[in-house]
Amino acid sequence: MPEPLPPAALPGRLQATFVPAEGALAWWGVDDVPAALRARGLPEGRAGTCALAAVVDDRVVPAEVPARLLDPDSALDADGDASVRAWRTAAGLARDRAGDDAFAALARTMPPAAHAVLDGDAIVAAPALLSRFREVLATRDALRDARLDVSLRPYQADGVAWLCSRDGGVLADDMGLGKTVQAICAFATRPGPHLVVCPTSLVGNWRRELARFAPDLPVHGYHGPRRALPDEPGVVLTSYGVLRSDTTALAARHWDIVVFDEAQQIKNPDARVAKAAARVTAATRIAMTGTPVENRLDELWSILRVTNPGLLGGRARFRQRFAVPIEQRGSATAAARLHQLVAPHLLRRTKAEVTAELPAKQHATVACTVTAEQTRLYREAVRDAFDTGFGSGRERRGKVLALVTALKQICNHPAQRLGDDGPLTGRSGKFDRAAEMLAEIAADDDRALVFTQYRAMGDLLVRHLGEVLGRPVPFLHGGLTGARRDRLVEEFQRDEHPVLVLSLRAAGFGLNLTRAGHVVHYDRWWNPAVEDQATDRAHRIGQHRALTVHTLVTGGTIEDHIARMHETKRALADVVSGDPATALAELSDDELHAVLDLGGDV
Known part of the structure; x- marks a missing residue:
């Protein structure tokens, strides 16, 4: 692995090296790179370190070099040593759409510092790096258009x-x-x-x-x-x-x-x-x-x-x-x-x-499709509820809550709603997508927390995920003793489990699960503060990696409606921030049907 470059080994001249992984030019070589960039009228860029080949004690060694990263367009106006001039020439050739012969001639004259970036332990060849540089500039132009x-x-x-x-x-x-x-x-x-x-x-x-x-x-x-x-x-x-x-x-x-x-x-x-x-x-x-x-x-x-x-x-x-x-x-x-x-x-x-480029916490909404079985059950539940009627007052609130609960369970998995013990795959788009995501996370040697508000859904998840991952998947819920909960947390933190399923309410307090790089909210809790509290089991002091929070939403269903209202902060915000049954029960039947009906491209 490259070691940090000793300050005394810096060449004392501003260098520019193209780093494909960053899509940027790394500027390095002097003690105060930002000052050197300002002196040339350039922005200071992003702070970072790059794996480059550097001369230490008359030997070329792989080293982690402190650098400032700038967009490659900056080479158009920059001046400096031979490596800087080489990239200015390359940018000019790319801008003028020069042919391959011109770039081949430039590659033969490029100084080592210009292509000192490492691929493993090897220095990337100048022609290969120039080719990537041209690709990046061309794509940047296309993206702007x-x-x-x-x-x-x-x-x-x-x-x-x-x-x-x-x-x-x-x-x-x-x-x-x-x-x-x-x-x-x-x-x-x-x-x-x-x-x-x-x-x-x-x-x-x-x-x-x-x-x-x-x-x-x-x-x-x-x-x-x-x-x-x-x-x-x-x-x-x-x-x-x-x-x-x-x-x-x-x-x-x-x-x-x-x-x-x-x-x-x-x-x-x-x-x-x-x-x-x-x-x-x-x-x-x-x-x-x-x-x-x-x-x-x-x-x-x-x-x-x-x-x-x-x-x-x-x-x-x-x-x-x-x-x-x-x-x-x-x-x-x-x-x-x-x-x-x-x-x-x-x-x-x-x-x-x-x-270094990622925020501490990234949020991603994962839209999931509905299967034919989910579509049938969902529409039957909505039709039967409206055919029976909701009444008024407390009766209306109770019946609306019962319907919302039924629809959420159908979105999760028909087996949760029906209580059957049949096959699990192919019946719920959300269930299948969660299994795919978690298998990929485990294969990447990362860790994930999966939150559900339903004990029955957690049981279905751990049963199937155990088969997919080829190892038992634990479930932390309110029925466990305090000692058992503590043991599951310790095992997860020691990397004994790639995935831990948790009851949303049971996991709301007193847990520190900083080993997770991913949080998956399997079913939607209408109060986002409850979800945030669960997410914070992983995103807290002691977490040194970027955390990705995946919220699974079944497209065209009540989940999708509420998610969109939450994102846009438009009408029916009380459904998100307050008691969903009360807020929904106050709607007319026509308004309620518009919210609960299965729509979209299903």
Whole structure:
């Protein structure tokens, strides 16, 4: 690992090195970099450290160098030593859209300091770094022209540049770092048409995020019995199930960018859906997954067969060259050779690498779809309640509360509402999405707290998550003794459990769970203060990592209505901040039906 650079080893001259992971120029080399930048009329930039090659005692060693990070455009007006001049020249060539020959000539004359950034223990070659620099500048220009409602962090802007600069690859960032928003920005900078293939449980979330970040980008759903592909450009959303059944129709169209979200769905090369994905043609094919390899290297081969056909050769040859030597003999040579092949086509940033750019607490609303069973139960519950009538006064409040409770349970899982012991998967979009998210978090060696207000729902979650993760998942609830609660907290803090499910009320006080990098609110508590109090079990003194708070919301349901009211602080705010049954009971039947009816694209 790089060691901090001793102050005495600083070269004493302002240097500029392009750092692709930051999408920025790192300025370093003198004691007071901000003063040196001000003297050149430049902003001071962001404080940070970079892994660079530096000269210490006449040796070139990997070192953590204190630096200031500036947008690459700053090179246009900067002056300084040879490394600074090199990047000023590079920016000018990019601005003038110079050809490859001009950049090749510049690469041959670039001083080592200009490309001293490290990839592992190796210095990135000047041509490769110049290529990334051009990509970043071109993407920054395209993003400025696109109609987007988002401010990207530097690593995200670099991710967009990476996506737009290749024929295919795997975006494998940690959960919570914004893979979806990077893909949306890439869509907005290209003409389309684009295709997103994702689990059914994620279709609603994609629709919501596209409307939020790229409101002018046309979005079309390709699902349901009367589905048809649109003639106009934009983004088409479909599921892996539809891809499997409609392969011919989807493969007949040439897409600009196709994204396979939660690409572990295509990790089995023998599965029909993986073969269907391989038939889809596009200028750029991107797989998005935080876990490109979970169990076997065959999974990586299957995903890259879709995104980068031919890169790893045929399956039998791949197993002979890589899978068998690495998995059975632990061959370091084969592993290094595979890394060399795959690295240019796989972009992965971890939370630890970009922590300095992340706020202490990030909030993400995850829109979940409803299944056919949930749709039927939800509509039956609403219809039966309105057919029976609500009465007035205390009776009305009681019946409204009963209906709201029933609808929330249906959103959680039909098994919670019906009390059955049938299969769990495929019946609740929220349940399936939570399992997918938590499996990815555990695979990333991160930790998560999952809050639910229902004891029965917690039991269903731990039963299924134990099967998914292959290990018991504990449930902290009010029925446990104080000693048992304390033991579960200690075990979680010692990393004995990747996931801990908690009752929202039982977890409201007296717990310190700072090991968690994620909090998942499975079902919505109408008073946000209660949710915040639960979140603060993880986000408190002693928490040194960025925390991502995921709130699961079933699209088109009472959960979605209340979430939108809360976000926009518009009418019916009492439903959020006060007693929901009382506030809802004061509405007329027509107003109440508008709030509770199942709407949206379901």
